[in-house]
Amino acid sequence: MDIHRKSDSEQAAVLGLVDGLRPAIERHDRAEVVGIIAKLLALRAPMGEQWLALAKLAGDRGEITSARAALELFVDFSGRSAMALYQQAAVLAQLGLWNDARAILSALPAGQPEPAALAHSSGTAALAVGDTAEARRMLEEATRLRPASGPTWHSLSTMIDYVQEPQEADRLLAAERQMAFASQTDFGIYLYALGKMHADRGEHERAFAAFSRGARLTRPAGGYDPDRDSRIARDAIDGYDPRRMAQIAAQQGEPTGRTIFVTGLPRSGTTLVEQILTAHSEVADGGEINRLGLLASDMGGNSFEALERHVAREGAPALARLWDHWLAERFGAQGRIVDKTIGTSRLLGIAASLLPQAPLVWLRRDPLDCAWSCFRTRFNGSYPWSHDLEDIAHHFALEDALLRQWQDLLGDRLLVMDYETLVSEPATAIARLLAHCDLAPESQAFAPHENRHVVATSSVMQVRQPISRSAIGSAQPYAQFLTPFSDAYYGKGAPSS
Structure with missing residues (x-):
């Protein structure tokens, strides 16, 4: 954090607020956390990339206005780069602000910051707001760009009747070879898509087997208590x-x-x-x-x-x-x-x-x-x-x-x-x-x-x-x-x- 451009009193105020933030988080003191973030925003504290984390903290505690302001400071600090804007859209989506997230994604330069990630995120946002035609177009593009993406195959599968579109079933099955190189979690998510395909086609034993394996592979580390x-x-x-x-x-x-x-x-x-x-x-x-x-x-x-x-x-x-x-x-x-x-x-x-x-x-x-x-x-x-x-x-x-x-x-x-x-x-x-x-x-x-x-x-x-x-x-x-x-x-x- 570079605070050298602030006056001595402002520097002291910022440092005091930052020092108090972690203890407030550890105490689960929501009011204190959001109060500190609001004061940092009012000071336009030079928090740099930390504004992204502060935006998430504020949003998770119900303070959407503060989260938006922190995101804007993060984007400005990052020179309004494609990656920073993409991260801004991701946080807005997590907060349920899908229309805002989609607007940012739609304005990004084609293929930036990474073509497959942008196509997947754009498709997910379009699906959430009900633009199913655009959602399918973007998710299909994402599977072509990155065939070993379990989350993309899964999202796409929700839009397809595999009985009516057997060619899509063939595409999904063919992707299993690429999925062998994916992470365990990604492969597990892909199996949910595979299970959906088998279920559509009435292949009940295969469907249950795919869902069961997907459940095992994606089970949270801590399990269920x-x-x-x-x-x-x-x-x-x-x-x-x-x-x-x-x-x-x-x-x-x-x-x-x-x-x-x-x-x-x-x-x-x-x-x-x-x-x-x-x-x-x-x-x-x-x-x-x-x-x-x-x-x-x-x-x-x-x-x-x-x-x-x-x-x-x-x-x-x-x-x-x-x-x-x-x-x-x-x-x-x-x-x-x-x-x-x-x-x-x-x-x-x-x-x-x-x-x-x-x-x-x-x-x-x-x-x-x-x-x-x-x-x-x-x-x-x-x-x-x-x-x-x-x-x-x-x-x-x-x-x-x-x-x-x-x-x-x-x-x-x-x-x-x-x-x-x-x-x-x-x-x-x-x-x-x-x-x-x-x-x-x-x-x-x-x-x-x-x-x-x-x-x-x-x-x-x-x-x-x-x-x-x-x-x-x-x-x-x-x-x-x-x-x-x-x-x-x-x-x-x-x-x-």
Whole structure:
């Protein structure tokens, strides 16, 4: 860090702030971290390449404005090079700002900073914003430029029906020779694409074998800790009861109805519900924003005791204002917002208590179908339980228990929707959903496939299609391979549907 161009007092201020940053990070003191970054920005401190790391720190803590400003300083320091702009786009994409990321990528000189990487990133961004034609063109280009790229083959596979396009199946199979030189993780991700191809063609044994091998190769280094998962689930409900939650809610003096919380297991229909809701004129945007996780981190846990202690220190209205600040940072100040962060089941007590006007929606799906869909989906390491069928059973059983407990605690405030009912009787189910969220019926909400809302989850291609029952029973051809899940899940006393 070169600070020689600053005055003595400015140099001292910058050095003091930098010295205080690491201890604040180690203490998990979010407010102190973002405060230090804001002061460094105000001083336009000569942080050089460190502005990139500071942008990530700010963005991960909900401060999008600071993250953008830090990224601009990083790009300026780097002479607005193609690589710096590419890195800026990558951080914006991580923050969910896909349209902004795509605009930067589109403005880069052709093939810079590296042709295959640019084609892959441009294709991924186009896919997220719904430009499927451009996404496919760019991803195909990326596979030609770099045949040994598992992530590119995987993204491309989501857009292809390999029965209708056998030549694409041939291309995918031919790439396996190049993939032999890829990293273990890249090859594992490629196997998810290969499994998808076999599944499309009805080659069930080969499909399951490919997904299983891909799961093993991409399993996170730390694996899945069922005891930790169980402990977090226990803490999620610990101490919560209607009376105590109502006491927190009674302290709230701010409007709290802007957010609509949608939760449920991955692959249970939460993205479809988000598409339905964001199609409505009163709903501005949505996504997996993880701001409840920031609150839980500030609180030091997700139990009622942790919440009560934090409210006593900060005040319920101040926490609601912080929540609104985070929403405005990410989505702007207008319109309602859908928060479909996976794992909200573990934080529902915080949301229900602090934001008493916020609607709560929980999606559930046939367990075997949902388990198979999770097992065959590449989640980028987000859900370590998804790599093993018995681990999936353990996690599902925890979520079932949480749902039963939250239903008892929240009553009618929690709308529980079955995926099968939603896709079989969409008109009735969508009307019920809109009413629960205090939204008037609008025709576009009943045609969510026409919604151009950004989708960056594994359901991106499914929700671009008209609502269909085709995924019901999707696990049946694989039932013989899924016995480790069935034996573990039903052996835990979970319901059969």
